Every structure is written in structure tokens, then in C-alpha cells.
Amino acid sequence: MRVVAKFGGTSLGSGDRINRAADSIAAAVEQGHEIAVVASAMGNTTDDLLDEIQFEADDRDRAEIVSMGERTSVRMLKAALAARGVNALFVEPGSEAWPVITDDVGEVDVEETKRRAAELAAGLDGVVPVVTGFLAQNHDGEITTLGRGGSDTTAVMLGRYMDADEVVIVTDVEGVMTGDPHVVEGARNVGRITVDELRNLSFRGAEVVAPSALSYKDDDLAVRVVHYQHGDLLTGGTLIEGEFQNLIDMQENPLACVTVAGRSIRNRPGILADLSQALREHDVNVDAVASGMDSVTFYVGEDLAEEAENLLHEKVVDEPSLSSVTVDDDIAVIRVTGGELPNRPGVMLDIVQPVSEAGINIHDVITSATSVAIFVAWDDREETLKIVQQEF
Numbered sequence: 361m362r363v364v365a366k367f368g369g370t371s372l373g374s375g376d377r378i379n380r381a382a383d384s385i386a387a388a389v390e391q392g393h394e395i396a397v398v399a400s401a402m403g404n405t406t407d408d409l410l411d412e413i414q415f416e417a418d419d420r421d422r423a424e425i426v427s428m429g430e431r432t433s434v435r436m437l438k439a440a441l442a443a444r445g446v447n448a449l450f451v452e453p454g455s456e457a458w459p460v461i462t463d464d465v466g467e468v469d470v471e472e473t474k475r476r477a478a479e480l481a482a483g484l485d486g487v488v489p490v491v492t493g494f495l496a497q498n499h500d501g502e503i504t505t506l507g508r509g510g511s512d513t514t515a516v517m518l519g520r521y522m523d524a525d526e527v528v529i530v531t532d533v534e535g536v537m538t539g540d541p542h543v544v545e546g547a548r549n550v551g552r553i554t555v556d557e558l559r560n561l562s563f564r565g566a567e568v569v570a571p572s573a574l575s576y577k578d579d580d581l582a583v584r585v586v587h588y589q590h591g592d593l594l595t596g597g598t599l600i601e602g603e604f605q606n607l608i609d610m611q612e613n614p615l616a617c618v619t620v621a622g623r624s625i626r627n628r629p630g631i632l633a634d635l636s637q638a639l640r641e642h643d644v645n646v647d648a649v650a651s652g653m654d655s656v657t658f659y660v661g662e663d664l665a666e667e668a669e670n671l672l673h674e675k676v677v678d679e680p681s682l683s684s685v686t687v688d689d690d691i692a693v694i695r696v697t698g699g700e701l702p703n704r705p706g707v708m709l710d711i712v713q714p715v716s717e718a719g720i721n722i723h724d725v726i727t728s729a730t731s732v733a734i735f736v737a738w739d740d741r742e743e744t745l746k747i748v749q750q751e752f
Contacts, residue, residue, distance in 0.1 A: 361525040362484065363388065363593060366398040366493060366515035370532035371588035372433050373403040380588060381530070382440035385488060388593045389446055394484040395593075396522060397448075398493045399437050400511040401429025406494070423495075423503040427453065430492035430511075438490045448488040451480070453497040457489065459521075460496040460514060462504045468496070468517070477521035484522075491518065509570020516573040519581055526582040528593050529569055535585045535598030536561075536568050549597070555604045559730055569600070579603045604730075606698040608752060610745050614738045615647055615691040616665035617724070619657040620672050622682040626653045634679075638671045647693070648726050648733060657724070659735070662689055691723055692741035694748055697731040708732070714747050 365388075367381050388395050400406075406429045413422060434450035441448040451457045459476040461469045480489055493511025496504045506513045512529060519527035534549045536558065541547040555574050562571040568585055577583055579602060586597030625631055632649075635656060639646060644667060648659040660668050669687050676682040696711065708725070711732055715722060720743060724735040736744050 361594070362394040362396075362481070362523065363526050363528060364396045364398060364515050364519040364522065364524045365528045365530060365593050366511055367400065367433075367437070367588070368511065368529070368531045369400040369403050369405065371530045372399060372401075372437065377588060378402075378436055378440050380591060381437060382444055382446075384530075384591050384593050385441060386444040386446050387591075389488060391594075393594070395488050396480070396484060396518065396524070397437065397488060397490045398511055398515040398518065399430060399433040399490055400493045401426075402433050402436070405429035405432070419504075420502055423505050426505065427492070427495050427503050430495055434490045434492050441488060441490070446488055447486055448490055451489045451491045453492070453495050453503045454501065457483070458497055459491070459518060460506070462496045462498050464498065466496075466498075466504050468506075469499070472499075473517070474521045477518055478523075480518075481522035481524075507572065509572055512570040512573035513576065516569075516576040516581070516583060519583070520576050520578060524581065526584060526594075527577075528597075529583065529585045530588050530593070531568070531585060532588060533568065533585070534587045535596075536600075552599050552601055554602045555600060556602065556730075558600055559604055560728065568598075574600070574604060577603055606752070608694065608696050608745070608749055610695075610741060611647070611693045614662045614689070615659045615693060615735075616662045616668075616687055616689045617657050617659050617691055617735070618665060618668045618672060618685065618687050619655055620676060620682060620685050621655045622676075622679070624653065625656060625681065626651060628681055631679075631681075632656060635672060635675055638675050639668055642667065642671055644668050644671065648735075650724055650726055659691065659693070662691075665689060688723075690738035691735050692738045692744070693733050693735050694741065694745050695731055695733045696748060696752055698752070710751055711748065714751060715744055718743060718747060720744055720747075 372378055406426050409426050431452050438448045438450040457480055459480050461472040463469050493514040496506055498504050515527050536550045536553050537547045539547040559571050559574050583600040584597045590596050644664050646658050650657045665687050672685045676685050720740045726733045
């Protein structure tokens, strides 16, 4: 196999952990695998360096300063591999083999990076390159960075462009867990998870793989997360499957919105569960839910609207804090799904403004970490879809 292995700061945080990393790399090489390594700065070196910049520094100087963490890591790891008889070389910005190139505004130059990554891959036979993560280089040779989580981005990007079979993210967790083991009891490892699931978790606080890295994963590239104590690069952990696709789709059938109003409904514990349970017990599928201080709206298929209204009306009659239920028919939903939406400043304005300028009333907007759902009148659906497609 051809494997790109990324070692995070924690997995390189001490001499003992560097030895562990070198042992796992050497074992994989001994088994006949082609290995390229991406190394983060040891421990919290990058944050420590940033904290010490107590003066005005331009972006170029800041990048030069923080690059010292990764530059140290690759030298340490290369030396540890050499001590094990592994032919390794460290690769950093400025070196002839450096692969990651950005343009003048810091965006990755895909074509040039692909070309250089292919050259790096061509030399893997018998040599282990140890590449600085997080860092990049522009066409003028100046150091740039890939932002927070940039070492993950380096690894998955190189894995894709070097035609690797797998990218292994070596970190301080067992993989993706069912919950934070520091908070919940009985948290266990998730053997497999899709890119869509993980990106949603990542954008909502799960610090497993940087969301920016997953945009480089395609369906042919396996990505796995393993604990540094595991000691084996090629087994265990969590396998991340699939690839994230940017989609714009429109629901084929009309929806109805069934709205329940009540006094300070948001402050009544369990009210959403009670209302949802009433629908669930009669197999009424809910497409989306929107809530306010004094109302909860359920979007359901229009053919189920009458049944949903009657079921929720029973709850309104039984619950003193609820006032009334009403239905609005002929609603269309257009969904925009894309992993880069959270990183696009003004994305809501980009969606709402052109729709508004076309004289289309937006019935509702519901967002998640990586998607936006726009609800409009059924008769406005085609024009809304066209506007959104032009924008995205």
C-alpha cells in the first residue's frame, strides 16, 4: 500500500512518543509499504509561539515564526527513523521537493501542487519523506500557512494528489467516539463513519479531523483515525468513508407546515418531544422542524397535513400552555448542501438577497452545519431553484 501518515502534535509531544511514531513507520516500511509522513509541531508548540508574538508582525513574519514548530518536528522524526535504518528525508518549504504551493491570496494552487506531489510520490520507493504539516509556500518562495487544522489538510491533500491508498491520522483519541469520553460514560469507538457525518460533527466542535481536510477526500481515498498508542498504522481506529458532495436539490412533492403556538413554548421542557412523539406514533414523517419562543413548526408531506393537524390539536387541547395549531399548504423546499458553506462569509446573504430581489417571499430558512434549506411557496420553486443554482 501507499500510505500518508499524519502525526499530530500530541503524538509527537515527547521523545517517547516520537520513538513510538518512528517504530510504527519503520514497521510499515519493513512490511513493504510506501510511506509518506506529515508532521505537526510537537505538543502545543505552534500555540506557544503565537502567544509569544507580543508585537506587530505582518503575515509573512508570523508564518516564518510559527513554521519553526513543524520544522523541528520533521528533523526529530527523520533522525529517529534514521536511527532505525529507515532512509528518510525531511521536506519543508524552500526545499527542492516541497509540494504544497499557494497563490498570492493564500489559496492552494491545485495544478502546481498536483505536479509536485506526483514528483514526491515517484520517489517513495525506499525513501520516506517527512513533510511539515500546516505550512505552504507561494510562487515567490515565501512561507504561507493552511490555517487551523492545516496538518490534516496537508495529509489528505497529499494523499489524494500522491495517489495514496490510505491516509492515516494519528492522534490522541481512539478514532471517532460515540461521545466525548471526558464527559459521557461508556463512550466507544465508531468503526466507520461517513464524510458527511464527520464534517457535521467537526463543524459543531468535534476535534477529530479538520473540516478543511475532508474537502480533499474523494471516494477512492481511505482515511482512518487511530490512537498514537496503537502502534500500527495499518489497522484499527475509525474508517472515514465516501466523499462530500456539494448539492442543490428540490423536494419533488409539496410540503405543509403545521405550526403549534403557545406561551413561552421554548421554555417548557419536553414540549418538542411530546409533539414529535404524537406524530411518530402514527408514522407521520417530519421533514424539518423550526422553533421560536412561542411556536414550533413541523414540515410534513402535504398528504399528511390533515392527519398531523388533528394529532397535534389533541396535544393543544390537553396542554394549557398551548394555544392553537394551524396549517399552511403548498410549500417547496430547496436545499443547498456543501462542506464549505460554514467557511463562506455572508453565505446566508448570498442565498437570501437574490431570492428577495426577485420578489420571492421566503417562508422559512433552516440551517445545519453544512446545509441551508429555503422554504418558499410551491409556485415559486422553479425560479428559486434557478437563482440558487446560479449563485452556487
